[in-house]
Amino acid sequence: MPQTKPFHIVLVEPEIPPNTGNIARLCGATGTILHLVGKLGFSTEDRYLKRAGLDYWSEVEIHYWPDLPALQQAYPGGRFVYTSKKAERSYLGFSFLPGDFIVFGKETKGLPEELIDANQQTAVRIPIPCKVRSLNLSTSAGIVLYEALRQTGALEGA
Numbered sequence: 001m002p003q004t005k006p007f008h009i010v011l012v013e014p015e016i017p018p019n020t021g022n023i024a025r026l027c028g029a030t031g032t033i034l035h036l037v038g039k040l041g042f043s044t045e046d047r048y049l050k051r052a053g054l055d056y057w058s059e060v061e062i063h064y065w066p067d068l069p070a071l072q073q074a075y076p077g078g079r080f081v082y083t084s085k086k087a088e089r090s091y092l093g094f095s096f097l098p099g100d101f102i103v104f105g106k107e108t109k110g111l112p113e114e115l116i117d118a119n120q121q122t123a124v125r126i127p128i129p130c131k132v133r134s135l136n137l138s139t140s141a142g143i144v145l146y147e148a149l150r151q152t153g154a155l156e157g158a
Helices: 017-030 047-053 068-074 113-118 137-151
Strands: 008-012 033-037 062-065 080-083 101-104 123-125
Touching: 008 017, 008 068, 008 137, 017 033, 017 137, 033 068, 062 068, 080 137, 101 137
Parallel strands: 008 033, 008 101, 033 062, 080 101, 080 123
Antiparallel strands: none
């Protein structure tokens, strides 16, 4: 059964304009809502940000939030899925639901460890079988979002 509610990608304090631009394009291509939280490491007028999103900005629903609690208060029934290399559970063993908020931290630090520890039931990681410490933020967002879309039937007939 295909999903009925769109997914949400949440970027907490993103730092690198092309990553956010690529994620915005991903959101536009999948009907996913993008939430930018906290202090951004760039201006939304940045030419690299716009270039990465190409001419798809009109296809993206973007919301800005001062902090994560403000976003959570605006969506009291929302389920927030926190991504971190420090999470115990792989995203492959997690059951995504339509409308989930998939949260990513800043490129240099990720999400706060206390947030992951307090939300282990909805914290996921992408397994990395080699010695590389982490993946690029926009790559990670694409991997997790497409698994969520696959699980909820959103890709059927696309």
